[in-house]
Amino acid sequence: MAIVETKNIKKTYKQGKVIVEALCGVDLIVDKAEFVALAGPSGSGKTTMLNIIGGLDVPDSGSVIVDNNKFADMNQAGLASLRLHKIGFVFQAFNLIPVLSAIENVEYVMLLQGVPKIERYDRAKEILDDVGLKGKYDRRPAELSGGQQQRVAVARAIVSGPAIVLADEPTANLDSKTGEDLVLMMKKMNTEKKVTFIFSTHDNMVMDYATRLVTIKDGLIVNDEIKA
């Protein structure tokens, strides 16, 4: 069952007087519970693709459907609501709100969703335990390592049971051991909780864990490989 479906996505940017073609007609279908890596060199269009799937950016042409929601039919408020309820994000850096503790960062999305306080706290605690941060609930981001911060970000992304989690180079700022631990943890969530992950990377170790590897080059998918 397709959870993400893009058809002929095109996107250009203007850099000064130069027009850059970021995506030149991308078709991508991602099924539920897939663990997809978008690979490719810098500037290939990976982040643009994730932003468009996440409703953070609007394509010049083409259509995007996420969990049966057609973006073309939605306004900004609708897209914000979709992001809040259906999409989890993990960014490369600056993932967390620095003045909130780990548990409060995880609770924050549920607060926006209107989840009652007690339920919010219990669910946030449970998910932090799942990502290996038991006992570190009250630590502020500055008191956590880079890997722990990304774990909190993953916990926040999956806590409300989104249709997909989009992760933009989640291991880029981590050392290889920490990065591998993070990917293993994401993989565990994917296997146990059937969370669909789409992440961009150019880290070979991360690609090795993906069940599907989509390679983008110059704004086009040049390879789409299902792995065992």
Added chain:
Amino acid sequence: MVIILAWRNIWRNPRRTIVILLAVIIGVWSMIFLGALMRGMETQMVKNAISTLTGSIQIHHKDYRNDPVVENSMNNIDKLDKALSTTLDPGIFWTKRVRVNAIASNARHATGVTLVGIEPEKEAKISFIGKAMISGRFLLPEDKNKIIVGKAFIEKFNTKIGNKLILMSQNTQKEIASKAFRIVGIFSAESEAVEKQFVFVPISQALKILKMGDSISEISIMLPRLDITGKNETRAAEKLKAAINDDTFVIETWQQLLPMMKAYLKISGFFLYIWYFVVFVAMGFGIVNTSLMAIFERMREFGLMKALGMRPFQIIKGVVTESFFLLVLGILAGNILGFLSVAVIAKNGIDLSALAAGTQMWGIPRILYPEIWVQDVIVAGLVVLFLGILVSLYPAFKAARVTPTTAMTKN
């Protein structure tokens, strides 16, 4: 959590928060302190004016105020006495007076004065004279040829207690009447002009010299508490008018008797609010500037929040909540500082004696005691809070308009 987030956000940069807090505190303090000084001055000016023989309400013959001569005196006093006794509430005092222009002279000096015939016991409860004696004694009802004069008068006439003073005026028969009085007491007043202008004798003596029979110039009524808005006085005057029901008499409140004072009070209140606005404008720039700095520093964070699904109005709510905390803290601290500084100064007042020559002309007291009016404190707080939140909407809208992808790629 919105509240927790806002509270923690304002303390992310404590130095900046303290700077903006200081701006709000000083602004609010200056509003309260200056307001207290102005209100204190207003109240004392009115009190001085009222106690300097005006009273809360006065009753005159209808022509007396235009032409204050003995012919325009009030007769039929029994009717007035009865109306006053039955109409006025307990605790309200009144007294009768004779007031005419006269010439006071001794061997070396002569000057124009206002001769005031008073009922000593009643007058002492109503006007300043009861507490103004600095030397000698106050008048007694049975005094035959005794007079009290002001300190400045004594200095001007180079005289002293025990010396004689001749008073000369025109009586009801348009004849010159004169009588020698012996000075038995000296009074002091807020203004030298009052000390030089008024001389006091028992009313029986004034009536006798001026051959006024049972007529009097005025009745002065003093309500127990000063109402600077004049509402209580107006209410009491209306009751009296209905009870007396005689066009021969005119009943006026201090606001009608002192129109300049009424106009001053009105302008003064207006200027106070203009001052509030000026202070706020200066403070407002600080609030906007600091809020903008804080917002620009956190643009990536706002981008993240929007990426997570936060709506623009929720971002506005967050930023405005931060401003609300800053403003409330500043207002509270400014109020505490304002009340404390007023309390310290109210103990001994501010001595304006050095400026006495200039201030007396306007009836400004020699010692100024600040006075806090609750309505001024509320208005100052509301002005700062309401306008502060209004100006913080600008940075809030800037934060709400951020595009996640643009904001999050900024360093």
